[in-house]
Amino acid sequence: MAVPPTRPVLRDRYDRKQQMVVLQAARVFAARGYDQTSIQDLAEEIGLAAGGLYHYIGSKEQLLIRICDQLMDPLLERARELLAAPAEPEAQLRALAGLWVAHVVEHRDHMLVFQQERHTIERGEQWRGVRSSRKQFERLVEDVLDRLAQAGRLRLADRRLALSALLGMVNHTAQWFRPRGRLRPADVARGYVDLLVD
Amino acid sequence: MAVPPTRPVLRDRYDRKQQMVVLQAARVFAARGYDQTSIQDLAEEIGLAAGGLYHYIGSKEQLLIRICDQLMDPLLERARELLAAPAEPEAQLRALAGLWVAHVVEHRDHMLVFQQERHTIERGEQWRGVRSSRKQFERLVEDVLDRLAQAGRLRLADRRLALSALLGMVNHTAQWFRPRGRLRPADVARGYVDLLVD
Amino acid sequence: MAVPPTRPVLRDRYDRKQQMVVLQAARVFAARGYDQTSIQDLAEEIGLAAGGLYHYIGSKEQLLIRICDQLMDPLLERARELLAAPAEPEAQLRALAGLWVAHVVEHRDHMLVFQQERHTIERGEQWRGVRSSRKQFERLVEDVLDRLAQAGRLRLADRRLALSALLGMVNHTAQWFRPRGRLRPADVARGYVDLLVD
Amino acid sequence: MAVPPTRPVLRDRYDRKQQMVVLQAARVFAARGYDQTSIQDLAEEIGLAAGGLYHYIGSKEQLLIRICDQLMDPLLERARELLAAPAEPEAQLRALAGLWVAHVVEHRDHMLVFQQERHTIERGEQWRGVRSSRKQFERLVEDVLDRLAQAGRLRLADRRLALSALLGMVNHTAQWFRPRGRLRPADVARGYVDLLVD
DNA sequence: TATGAATGAGCCTTCATTCAT
DNA sequence: CATGAATGAAGGCTCATTCAT
Numbered sequence: 046m047a048v049p050p051t052r053p054v055l056r057d058r059y060d061r062k063q064q065m066v067v068l069q070a071a072r073v074f075a076a077r078g079y080d081q082t083s084i085q086d087l088a089e090e091i092g093l094a095a096g097g098l099y100h101y102i103g104s105k106e107q108l109l110i111r112i113c114d115q116l117m118d119p120l121l122e123r124a125r126e127l128l129a130a131p132a133e134p135e136a137q138l139r140a141l142a143g144l145w146v147a148h149v150v151e152h153r154d155h156m157l158v159f160q161q162e163r164h165t166i167e168r169g170e171q172w173r174g175v176r177s178s179r180k181q182f183e184r185l186v187e188d189v190l191d192r193l194a195q196a197g198r199l200r201l202a203d204r205r206l207a208l209s210a211l212l213g214m215v216n217h218t219a220q221w222f223r224p225r226g227r228l229r230p231a232d233v234a235r236g237y238v239d240l241l242v243d
Numbered sequence: 244m245a246v247p248p249t250r251p252v253l254r255d256r257y258d259r260k261q262q263m264v265v266l267q268a269a270r271v272f273a274a275r276g277y278d279q280t281s282i283q284d285l286a287e288e289i290g291l292a293a294g295g296l297y298h299y300i301g302s303k304e305q306l307l308i309r310i311c312d313q314l315m316d317p318l319l320e321r322a323r324e325l326l327a328a329p330a331e332p333e334a335q336l337r338a339l340a341g342l343w344v345a346h347v348v349e350h351r352d353h354m355l356v357f358q359q360e361r362h363t364i365e366r367g368e369q370w371r372g373v374r375s376s377r378k379q380f381e382r383l384v385e386d387v388l389d390r391l392a393q394a395g396r397l398r399l400a401d402r403r404l405a406l407s408a409l410l411g412m413v414n415h416t417a418q419w420f421r422p423r424g425r426l427r428p429a430d431v432a433r434g435y436v437d438l439l440v441d
Numbered sequence: 442m443a444v445p446p447t448r449p450v451l452r453d454r455y456d457r458k459q460q461m462v463v464l465q466a467a468r469v470f471a472a473r474g475y476d477q478t479s480i481q482d483l484a485e486e487i488g489l490a491a492g493g494l495y496h497y498i499g500s501k502e503q504l505l506i507r508i509c510d511q512l513m514d515p516l517l518e519r520a521r522e523l524l525a526a527p528a529e530p531e532a533q534l535r536a537l538a539g540l541w542v543a544h545v546v547e548h549r550d551h552m553l554v555f556q557q558e559r560h561t562i563e564r565g566e567q568w569r570g571v572r573s574s575r576k577q578f579e580r581l582v583e584d585v586l587d588r589l590a591q592a593g594r595l596r597l598a599d600r601r602l603a604l605s606a607l608l609g610m611v612n613h614t615a616q617w618f619r620p621r622g623r624l625r626p627a628d629v630a631r632g633y634v635d636l637l638v639d
Numbered sequence: 640m641a642v643p644p645t646r647p648v649l650r651d652r653y654d655r656k657q658q659m660v661v662l663q664a665a666r667v668f669a670a671r672g673y674d675q676t677s678i679q680d681l682a683e684e685i686g687l688a689a690g691g692l693y694h695y696i697g698s699k700e701q702l703l704i705r706i707c708d709q710l711m712d713p714l715l716e717r718a719r720e721l722l723a724a725p726a727e728p729e730a731q732l733r734a735l736a737g738l739w740v741a742h743v744v745e746h747r748d749h750m751l752v753f754q755q756e757r758h759t760i761e762r763g764e765q766w767r768g769v770r771s772s773r774k775q776f777e778r779l780v781e782d783v784l785d786r787l788a789q790a791g792r793l794r795l796a797d798r799r800l801a802l803s804a805l806l807g808m809v810n811h812t813a814q815w816f817r818p819r820g821r822l823r824p825a826d827v828a829r830g831y832v833d834l835l836v837d
Numbered sequence: 838t839a840t841g842a843a844t845g846a847g848c849c850t851t852c853a854t855t856c857a858t
Numbered sequence: 859c860a861t862g863a864a865t866g867a868a869g870g871c872t873c874a875t876t877c878a879t
Contacts, residue, residue: 050862059863078362080278084849096851097864105849161359163418164276206426206434209419210412217411220361228404236404240438248838257838281873294876295839303874446841455842474758476674480870492872493843501870557755559814560672602822602830605815606808613807616757624800632800636834644859677852690855691860699853 047103063101066091067111070102075154079109079162109162110175116155117178120148124185134192139238141189142215146234149218156219186211190241198243207241214240245301257299264289264299265309273352277307277360307360308373314353315376318346322383332390333440339387340413340432347416348428354417384409388439396441405439412438443499459497462487463507466498471550475505475558505558506571512551513574516544520581530588535634537585538611542630545614552615582607586637594639603637610636641697653695660685660695661705669748673703673756703756704769710749711772714742718779728786733832735783736809740828743812750813780805784835792837801835808834 049059069091073082084105088095102108123144128137149156159166166172166179187208193199194207201207214237222233247257267289271280282303286293300306321342326335347354357364364370364377385406391397392405399405412435420431445455465487469478480501484491498504519540524533545552555562562568562575583604589595590603597603610633618629643653667676667684678699682689696702717738722731743750753760760766760773781802787793788801795801808831816827 048862052861055862062863076362078278078360080276081363083847085847094865095849096866099850100863157362161362162276164274164355164359165279200438201434203426203430203434206431209415210435210438213412213415214408215411216415217407221407228401232401233404236399236401237408240398240408282875283873292840293874294841297875298838444841448840451841458842472758474674474756476672477759479868481868490844491870492845495871496842553758557758558672560670560751560755561675596834597830599822599826599830602827605811606831606834609808609811610804611807612811613803617803624797628797629800632795632797633804636794636804678854679852688861689853690862693854694859 047099047101047107059101063111064115066098066101067108067115070108071112071115071152071154071158074109074112074161075157079158079165106171109158109165110171112155112158113166113175114178116152116159117175117182120145121178121182121185123148124182128185128189134189134196135198135238135242138189138193138242139235141186142211142234142238143231145215146218146237147230149215150222150224150230150233153219153222156216160216160219183208183212193242200241200243211237211241245297245299245305261299262313264296265306265313268300268306269310269313269350269352269356272307272310272359273355277356277363304369307356307363308369310353310356311364311373312376314350314357315373315380318343319376319380319383321346322380326383326387332387332394333396333436336387336391336440337433337436339384340409340436341429343384343413344416344432344435345428347413348420348422348431351417351420354414358414358417381406381410391440398439398441409435409439443495443497443503455497459507460511462494462497463504463511466504467508467511467548467550467554470505470508470557471553475554475561502567505554505561506567508551508554509562509571510574512548512555513571513578516541517574517578517581519544520578524581524585530585530592531594531634531638534585534589534638535631537582538607538630538634539627541611542614542633543626545611546618546620546626546629549615549618552612556612556615579604579608589638596637596639607633607637641693641695641701657695658709660692661702661709664696664702665706665709665746665748665752668703668706668755669751673752673759700765703752703759704765706749706752707760707769708772710746710753711769711776714739715772715776715779717742718776722779722783728783728790729792729832729836732783732787732836733829735780736805736828736832737825739780739809740812740831741824743809744816744818744824744827747813747816750810754810754813777802777806787836794835794837805831805835 047063049063050056070087073087073090077086084098085095088098091098102111124141127140127144132140166175187204190199190204190207190211194204199207201210218233222228222230245261247261248254268285271285271288275284282296283293286296289296300309322339325338325342330338364373385402388397388402388405388409392402397405399408416431420426420428443459445459446452466483469483469486473482480494481491484494487494498507520537523536523540528536562571583600586595586600586603586607590600595603597606614629618624618626641657643657644650663685664681667681671680678692679689682692685692696705718735721734721738726734760769781798784793784798784801784805788798793801795804812827816822816824
């Protein structure tokens with residue numbers, strides 16, 4: 046198991062390195078696939094011996110969980126902050142979509158891994174936290190869409206279908222968006238929202 | 244290697260069983276993941292011994308390829324037929340979305356496997372055929388959207404973004420659609436198109 | 442996991458081979474130690490590839506459990522048979538010691554492994570069965586000693602101490618007895634009982 | 640390698656701590672098994688980091704050797720002292736058994752480790768010293784029994800069997816004796832000798 | 838066709854040990 | 859003295875695949 050050191054200075058260095066490991070792992074898993082990447086492969090890419098990795102990851106599955114947390118936690122936090130403040134539903138949806146698409150684009154690798162391993166996430170006990178985060182986030186999006194519908198601005202009669210459509214569009218963004226491309230994340234987000242809002 | 248029999252009667256029975264094997268494999272892979280499912284797991288679920296499976300699959304990877312073909316081939320064929328006939332772009336888009344969503348829903352497991360193994364499909368030589376099918380299908384959708392745009396009916400200025408949005412929505416459908424739910428595939432397809440068309 | 446075949450003929454061959462594997466494992470473990478013997482070592486000695494062994498053992502620990510069962514089950518059964526029949530306590534003790542020592546000597550390797558791994562046996566849930574067998578056997582010995590004491594023929598006032606002494610002597614036999622030596626098992630058993638009986 | 644300090648004051652503190660380490664290691668090994676206990680486990684139990692342990696142990700195997708020495712050296716020394724003085728064989732046997740059983744009981748953990756690792760001790764070059772101690776001690780016991788037999792007081796015709804019986808009884812004591820129980824070590828020793836002496 | 842024994846490579850993980858700090 | 863990061867070599871086990879029956 047990965048046991049972080051207790052002394053604050055070391056703890057800091059440890060935490061930073063652990064973040065790096067998770068980040069790099071996301072990149073490698075996204076490219077080769079989680080199962081197709083051996084711990085040896087990963088260690089090599091990170092520049093450690095296989096055993097050394099285990100100071101930071103606990104297990105391969107815990108590493109995968111950390112990748113998902115690194116994806117979901119800040120997104121959920123920022124979305125909550127945003128929606129806590131009072132504002133018009135359309136404005137909130139635009140702001141939410143903006144940060145969401147930006148997050149997806151910045152965490153492209155995390156997203157790809159998250160999607161690849163959907164069946165894993167939906168199954169075990171140890172994935173409960175990740176599942177819960179995903180559901181909470183979807184709930185936030187749903188709420189904004191509901192308020193938009195109540196304001197008569199949602200172009201789709203079925204709110205659930207609107208939610209699924211938005212989820213599908215945004216998540217899929219990870220699979221085609223290129224940072225050096227013509228479109229900026231904000232353009233993408235605006236486009237998606239334009240489709241939904243009257 | 245899987246060597247099908249030559250005598251027609253036997254060949255027929257063999258083909259039918261092979262189709263069943265591929266179908267069942269899609270189901271199991273969708274639930275447990277391709278890599279997390281061993282050949283022995285799969286054989287047990289199908290009701291054969293491990294060795295017996297190999298009469299029908301050739302190899303595990305070929306089985307995966309067959310799953311993808313079973314998904315893409317008929318979809319591509321029907322889409323081509325549809326778009327070969329002359330018709331208005333909106334009508335064609337509606338018809339295309341209808342059969343597409345219906346196909347996704349009917350091949351939910353295939354879709355989930357297809358999405359899980361995206362990184363596999365995008366890489367090797369033996370996946371060229373599957374990749375090609377996917378690209379051809381996306382090209383067909385793109386063409387309809389282009390004609391819709393030329394007719395001034397597309398609600399998004401950026402056609403590529405519209406394509407990505409549609410791909411995202413429809414593909415994502417596999418992840419939430421429930422056959423016994425409130426919505427029928429046709430409702431879903433209509434909703435998606437309504438978002439895009441003016 | 443080790444899954445035995447269902448068809449009777451194959452099942453028979455499987456069971457026989459499994460018995461052989463357990464037997465050989467006892468021999469190797471006794472000589473090199475359970476932990477110091479790798480599955481590779483063991484497989485080599487048995488004449489299988491490492492993977493092939495797993496058709497018969499399930500896991501290294503289950504193999505250890507089987508060794509213990511192969512030791513305890515027949516001993517317990519014979520002891521029960523013997524003590525079920527009515528007889529004088531001294532005669533029963535002599536008969537019991539006779540078969541017990543003979544069993545220890547014939548299962549010398551099993552005994553050595555059993556003693557080496559005492560700490561393992563006393564701990565986990567999966568060892569409950571083995572622990573229970575050991576306790577039941579000791580209980581049988583205790584009963585005979587009690588009846589001997591009631592008949593006024595036990596040379597030690599403390600019956601528990603007598604039991605421990607006998608257990609110590611007989612079990613230790615595995616560590617020094619040589620089949621080609623001067624003493625036969627029956628001589629050893631007689632000697633032990635002579636010490637205890639007035 | 641473990642390099643003790645040279646300055647006497649430090650050396651003293653070092654030696655005391657080393658004794659403690661060996662003592663605690665015996666306890667942990669007895670409970671969990673030598674091989675099943677990692678250096679990290681051990682360090683945690685002792686309250687050091689893994690690296691810190693190595694100041695005191697040299698290597699895991701040297702630690703095991705020290706445990707055996709801590710068991711055998713004082714026993715052998717006291718037994719030699721006792722038997723150096725002239726006395727009747729029965730009195731000597733009683734005295735020897737007394738200190739022996741007391742020693743076994745006080746070094747219960749050491750004994751359990753010693754028995755667990757019998758196959759290790761009997762094999763390597765570095766174990767020659769421990770093996771030699773064991774043999775010398777057994778030789779001392781054998782001599783007393785021989786003199787007892789010459790005095791016509793041994794209840795077993797076969798002296799080797801008597802020796803094995805005594806070794807078995809006393810060594811086995813480590814496995815059942817409870818310090819807070821009804822019996823004191825002296826009672827146990829007397830019981831064993833009573834069995835052997837006419 | 839089908840079975841299940843068998844292989845051999847590879848995977849995740851552990852662990853004794855070392856060393857810079 | 860002590861820490862904890864790091865290594866590198868196994869170790870137990872799984873698994874796709876083959877083949878005699």
